[in-house]
Amino acid sequence: MPGPAPKHPSTRARRNDPKKGFTSLPAGGRLGAIPPWPLRPNPFMTAQLETARDRVASLQVELEAAEDGRARGRLRRELSKNEMTVATLSLQIEQATDDEVALWDDLWRTPQATVWEDSHSSREVAQYVRWKVLAEQGDLKAAAEARQLSDRLGLNPLALTRLHLEIERADEAETRGEQRRKKATPPTDNKPKGDPRGTLRAV
Known part of the structure; x- marks a missing residue:
């Protein structure tokens, strides 16, 4: 079991340094470029998609070779089901990737x-x-x-x-x-400067 959480600086006794041991994080968040998303699409869903695509290709070959009307009907129904699986998994992977990248950027x-x-x-x-x-x-x-x-x-x-x-x-x-x-702003001389023409004399 983890021990009790350390007290927040605001609740510590005044005789102690109120922020001792705590790291302050910028309220405005991290600045700079977002690191590139490092992961490939979900491997489990990707494997399911590849399996469904292989099944579609196999069913198409069987359907072309089938001569019996009843068998052709069964193959068409199974082919349609697997094509729907391919479309669904493709959409899920695309949406999941978009959601992952969006959350990654926010974090x-x-x-x-x-x-x-x-x-x-x-x-x-x-x-x-x-x-x-x-x-x-x-x-x-x-x-x-x-x-x-x-x-x-x-x-x-x-x-x-x-x-x-x-x-x-x-x-x-x-x-x-x-x-x-x-600190970054250099000091400026606010004294008014005279008219430079005042230094000119008639010869």
Whole structure:
């Protein structure tokens, strides 16, 4: 059994450093390019699709060779069923891939993504994405796997605390941004400059 979650900095006694041991994450999320999606389409669904395609090809050959009317009718019905399976699996794989890439992009804009980048955890994030998409399609086993990875990746408030992470407040982020801008801005001389024509003299 895991031990109790560490106390959040805001609940610690004042005699202690309130943010000791906690890593602050940017409230605005991770900036920069999104890493490329690293996984191939779902291998189980892909195997099902290839099996169905092979069956369609085999049925087409049998149908061309069949001479009995009853056999031809049976083959046509089976062929139609397998063609529907191919179309359904193709659509499911396409939609799942689109959902995975969309969720992947969203996750890499979160504050937690700065930690994943530093720890080179892109494959773990990709595994979470795959389980999460399957869970949203009703797969209960995938839902359990997604919950476990969610905890490991800090994707819920309790997990953030266990991992000693905290997302900075918006006002803190704004203050730090202003300080950085002030440091980056060179000082300017606000004294009014005289008319350069005043230095000219008639000869």
